[in-house]
Amino acid sequence: MIVELDKMTVRMKNPDHVRGIISSIKKDGINKLQVISDFDMTLSRFGWNGRRCPTSHNILDNSHVITEEGKKELKDLLHYYYPIEIDPNRTLEEKCPLMVEWWTRAHDLLSQQKILKRDIAQIVKESEVMLRDGFNEFFDQLHKNNVPLFIFSAGVGDILEEIIHQANVFHPNINVVSNYMDFDDYGILRGFKSPLIHTYNKNNSVLNNTEYFQQLSTKTSIILLGDSIGDLTMADGVASVKNILKIGFLNDKVEEHRGKYLESYDIVLERDETLDVVNGILHYIF
Ligand code: C5P
Ligand code: MG
Numbered sequence: 384m385i386v387e388l389d390k391m392t393v394r395m396k397n398p399d400h401v402r403g404i405i406s407s408i409k410k411d412g413i414n415k416l417q418v419i420s421d422f423d424m425t426l427s428r429f430g431w432n433g434r435r436c437p438t439s440h441n442i443l444d445n446s447h448v449i450t451e452e453g454k455k456e457l458k459d460l461l462h463y464y465y466p467i468e469i470d471p472n473r474t475l476e477e478k479c480p481l482m483v484e485w486w487t488r489a490h491d492l493l494s495q496q497k498i499l500k501r502d503i504a505q506i507v508k509e510s511e512v513m514l515r516d517g518f519n520e521f522f523d524q525l526h527k528n529n530v531p532l533f534i535f536s537a538g539v540g541d542i543l544e545e546i547i548h549q550a551n552v553f554h555p556n557i558n559v560v561s562n563y564m565d566f567d568d569y570g571i572l573r574g575f576k577s578p579l580i581h582t583y584n585k586n587n588s589v590l591n592n593t594e595y596f597q598q599l600s601t602k603t604s605i606i607l608l609g610d611s612i613g614d615l616t617m618a619d620g621v622a623s624v625k626n627i628l629k630i631g632f633l634n635d636k637v638e639e640h641r642g643k644y645l646e647s648y649d650i651v652l653e654r655d656e657t658l659d660v661v662n663g664i665l666h667y668i669f
């Protein structure tokens with residue numbers, strides 16, 4: 384029914400269950416559908432030409448506005464905390480405080496760098512960030528069909544919004560919850576607005592009002608897109624869920640994580656840098 388599901392990158396623990404959910408979503412109609420997605424390494428690419436692509440944080444970390452010393456300190460944090468973030472052998476209880484520590488230390492370092500609001504567009508232009516192949520079709524299809532897209536990101540809101548703007552796909556059906564920069568009256572970065580969103584608190588606890596999801600209470604079919612185990616709780620604020628299809632991009636340490644991802648996500652996309660499968664499913668539903 385959806386040829387993209389035959390791609391070599393696709394793994395499913397229970398293909399019949401997946402087909403069942405997709406049929407149910409189609410049957411209930413697009414008026415009932417909403418999409419909830421992570422940004423970094425889900426809508427943006429993990430790698431290109433054998434190189435890692437930057438996250439929204441990395442875009443700032445690597446930019447020309449950061450001193451050499453600042454860059455080194457930010458890189459040291461990444462090398463220390465990223466392996467903890469993705470370590471399958473540590474519990475969430477162990478990881479959460481360490482993630483708060485990472486984000487807090489990185490945000491403090493960035494806030495010492497006198498980053499100007501007016502430089503953000505140029506910083507994004509000069510970066511190596513790329514959206515996944517097929518992003519135009521993804522964003523445009525959702526917009527054309529009036530399907531709300533909620534982007535829930537532990538990255539940097541100002542940066543990811545700029546990326547989507549520069550790709551000309553920031554349509555009015557998009558809502559973003561993320562870490563936003565706090566600039567002083569001179570447009571100089573002085574900190575980040577709260578609440579702090581990290582990989583493992585992407586749930587109700589940081590959505591200070593669930594007004595967004597209350598407005599969408601009739602949208603009981605959900606397609607959830609993520610790349611981390613932390614992304615699985617992004618739809619917890621939805622008032623009433625009838626059908627939920629969870630699609631997970633497995634980008635890194637694939638063999639080590641496969642079991643856990645297959646248990647948690649309905650569809651696992653291994654080292655797939657495209658939105659082909661998502662677009663194929665949307666195409667079928669529309
Ligand atoms: O879950 P989400 O994709 O929104 O999380 C943001 C990503 O940014 C995490 O996967 C994390 O590895 C990365 N990150 C980073 N630098 C930081 C903090 C997080 O690259 N200082
Ligand atoms: Mg991510």
